[in-house]
Amino acid sequence: MELTRRQLLAIGGAAGAGVVIPAWLRSTIANSGPEFFPARNESLAYRKNLESFVPSVCQECTGGCMLKVRVIDGDAVGVSGHPTHPVTRGAVCPKGPASLQALYHPDRIPQPMLRVGQRGEGQWKFITWDEAIKKVAHQLQDLRHREKPHTVTVLDGSRAGLTRTLLERFAAAYGTPNYVHFNWTMGEYPVDAFRAMQDTEELAYDLTNARYVLSFGMDWLQCFPSPIEASRSYGLIRQGREGQRGRIVQIESRLSLTGGKADEWIPVNPETEGLLALGVAHVILKENRFDRGFTSSRTTGFDEWSRIVAQEYPPDRVEKATGVPQETIIRVAREFASNRPALALSERVSFFNQLAVHALNALAGNIGLPGGVLAANTPEAGTLPSFDPDPVARRGGGRPRVDGAGTTFTLASDAPQQLPENLLAKKPYPVNTLVVSNCNPLFASPNPKRWKDALAEVPSIVSFSPFMDETAAYADLIVPDHTPLESWQDAPSVTLGGERVVGMAKPAVIPVCRTRQAADVLLKVSHLLGGSVGAAFPWANFDTLLKECAQQAHASGHAKPLMLDPAEEPSDEALSIEDFWEVVTAGGGWTLPAEPQRQQTRFNFRPDFVRSPIANQKANIADSFPLRLCLFTPLAFSHADGAHLPYLNSIAGPQLDERWETWAGFNPETARSHGIANGDEVWVESPAGRVRAKARWYQGAMPGLVNMPCGLGHAAHGRWAKGVGSNPMELVEKLLDPVTGQPDWQSQRVRVYRV
Ligand code: SF4
Structure with a gap:
């Protein structure tokens, strides 16, 4: 509705x-x-039917799309894509317009609220902003006085930008090593492989120039860093180059939206995509179709890696594990090696799978070349001055992290899903305060009940959420953030082609509630803490910081303002800094020259991880739980978020025309063998619990699997989300990758029966 x-x-x-x-x-x-x-x-008192168009940023996913917002008499009434922004180019996905529903949602938290009943009981009282900010500052000051700043953990799901930078800076200046980024791995780039093999996460797939796209489970039309840009690339691959129609092959166990638009869908047993990639590599090596020049001069570990691949991954063995016929493996290997530039895509699945797929790009010599894997350095809006942490901050910041990143999980920069167990065990020390920003771990986690149990051990939880989601409902103090259209924003991005842009926007409308921008609250708290913490934040408010960044861009002489009206060209005349600020906040930011592709470090094949890891740790329960659960996130619910907005709920399941309820997709053969008719109400059960769903027969599902969308099944989060559908993440027992600390979403065994 x-x-x-x-x-x-x-x-x-x-x-x-x-x-x-x-x-x-x-x-x-x-x-x-x-x-x-x-x-x-x-504002209603001044209605004159005045229409204007202003830029803003969509924050519904990591795409960072700039928006063009239509405003009448102070009300935002329409949203479209920013016409000249290099990522958006006038388009938005369905989540962009839904930002209007977030703005005007009747269940927003109107001002700071303090818990007065038992935690999670839902009893609150309003407090003023002054009281809320002083309360947070007092609590944090007390911990610093007691030499316990490290017992504060900041859990943040923000995308790139200055708000995230400020939160990380706050953690460092205050004295905690525990800034933990809460990410959503489905649809995320395989950054663990990028870091392990190329020593950087700042890489991008140059889809636009690829002739052959081999995706191992990445539903890239729906979840690429920007679905908008991915869709545009799709058009270019298929029809945008004269005489050259690219080929798209999708390897996955559930036919996704991308699979439905590909030239070929190759069904594969879940979580065996890495084995299949190594089977493809085996054929390329055996038939001498790899880029010998690249592998001999610009890589390390190739000899040992290729020896193991040649020994352990012949197509007949790979066929047994993956279910993909060896003839197909051989054909795909030949196609991949002979249609260059070819790209092998993966999402952030297990470390083994990420590495195996990314190695194919090096085998084809596609690193750093158009149509391959390019360096893609996201620009910063500006450079913040360095600061000098005091001894308390240095001691606190030197303590081990509570999520085990870098210790338990050697290659992890963040391991948020290990937090519940460590909080519960008070390991390596108890956490006194948890600050939650831009994420909802009590919903979007494997077996989210773990979080509730663990948070009972944390004396104080502060939430920035503008909505009463599951985690906010369990907080002690809520300091509600603005929604994006009410906020000052920066959105640095880099296009797949390397164009760099810094989106910047004023609030499109005045705030609807008495909320405050989280960055401003953080600045105020820092100033109250004073000393070296306050000194690290010399900005009166967030827009002062943005203006300082714009000044730096202006001084560089390279920043070219974006124009909201495509008919207008930025002036050639040198602008004063004040004029530049006016122009970039009215136009939505500035572009920067593309960086030349620099020589990248040697590609490391990581032969230490090429042996297949021990088989699924849950295999011993296969008899009583005969099916395998495959979770996915539809575009409407990317990052498992969006169900609180009715428009998104109404477009959630385009392939099966499902909406407003959770469905479970079965291959018809599997459904029949379990006595399940199309449309039956069923229970899907695992050792962790059971959830109810509507059974749907789906020819695009492999036999033996249950496919379920993430996003519905909230116990809170407003009238349009609470009690609608089921949350299949409740079925998933926590299993983290031993190297990256990221959750395994696809290995869960389940059984199913009619309600
Ligand atoms: S792709 Fe869609 S959800 Fe993501 S930022 Fe752009 S408009 Fe928003």
């Missing part, structure tokens, strides 16, 4: 007429509250 403009005005008018708090809060608030939509009422 979508709120109409008339309904929105009615809500605003009702607030002005004396409704002091939204209905959902009335029974849970211990004191009188503010007017809902307070600031908006002031």
